[in-house]
Amino acid sequence: MQSDIDRILIPQDKIAARVRELARQITADHTPPNIPDGGEITIVQILTGAFIFCGDLIRHIPLPIQIGLLTVSSYPGASVRTQGSQLLGEQLGDLRGRHVLLIDDILDSGGTLKLVVPVLKEKGAASVRVCVLLRKDRDTARDVMADYVGFDIPDEFVVGYGLDYNDYYRNLPDIVTLSPEAVKRRATSNAADTAPAAAIAQAAAAAGGAA
Ligand code: 5GP
Numbered sequence: 001m002q003s004d005i006d007r008i009l010i011p012q013d014k015i016a017a018r019v020r021e022l023a024r025q026i027t028a029d030h031t032p033p034n035i036p037d038g039g040e041i042t043i044v045q046i047l048t049g050a051f052i053f054c055g056d057l058i059r060h061i062p063l064p065i066q067i068g069l070l071t072v073s074s075y076p077g078a079s080v081r082t083q084g085s086q087l088l089g090e091q092l093g094d095l096r097g098r099h100v101l102l103i104d105d106i107l108d109s110g111g112t113l114k115l116v117v118p119v120l121k122e123k124g125a126a127s128v129r130v131c132v133l134l135r136k137d138r139d140t141a142r143d144v145m146a147d148y149v150g151f152d153i154p155d156e157f158v159v160g161y162g163l164d165y166n167d168y169y170r171n172l173p174d175i176v177t178l179s180p181e182a183v184k185r186r187a188t189s190n191a192a193d194t195a196p197a198a199a200i201a202q203a204a205a206a207a208g209g210a211a
């Protein structure tokens with residue numbers, strides 16, 4: 001998998017340090033009296049991409065929090081550009097009167113947040129703040145309000161630390177770009193999963209032997 005990497009954009013130690021900074025800032029902003037009504041927060045993460053970021057972040061927030069989940073698809077399968085955001089599922093609990101902190105992995109076109117924030121407000125959230133680990137250098141991304149941003153990055157397709165390509169690479173500890181060979185190979189690898197082993201070996205050989 002290491003040989004599929006083109007470039008390490010953000011190494012794991014930098015991610016860890018920034019996550020701790022974000023958590024400190026979020027904790028300060030949500031500690032009474034800074035949070036209105038002495039309220040508690042519900043942290044809603046957008047699956048699947050935010051799961052590692054959210055898991056690391058909340059362990060540095062020593063406040064009483066509840067967790068909600070939302071499943072949104074915008075880069076289905078082997079897509080490297082958004083196909084439009086779709087709400088696929090939710091497990092939110094009762095949001096009435098609660099201060100919600102929405103966590104996503106990356107702000108790109110902004111379509112996901114534009115879809116999800118109104119849903120949380122309709123469910124009675126007292127306030128909705130947004131935290132993203134990454135924000136792409138695109139006008140549409142900057143037009144969408146994010147209260148907490150981990151890193152601003154160039155407009156490139158990235159994977160790792162929860163972010164996927166065709167559901168692969170979420171377990172890479174760094175945030176990276178992929179080699180063109182890896183993109184080509186992983187685009188079809190779901191089909192190869194059910195194909196004979198020879199076909200898989202052939203695909204790996206064609207891509208230079210990496211797996
Ligand atoms: P938006 O709705 O802002 O266009 O995109 C947000 C979602 O698209 C993210 O939550 C993420 O799932 C996906 N996405 C956007 N850019 C990238 C990227 O560079 N890499 C990966 N793996 N997913 C991305």
Ligand code: MG
Binds near residue numbers: 046047050104106
């Ligand atoms: Mg996502």
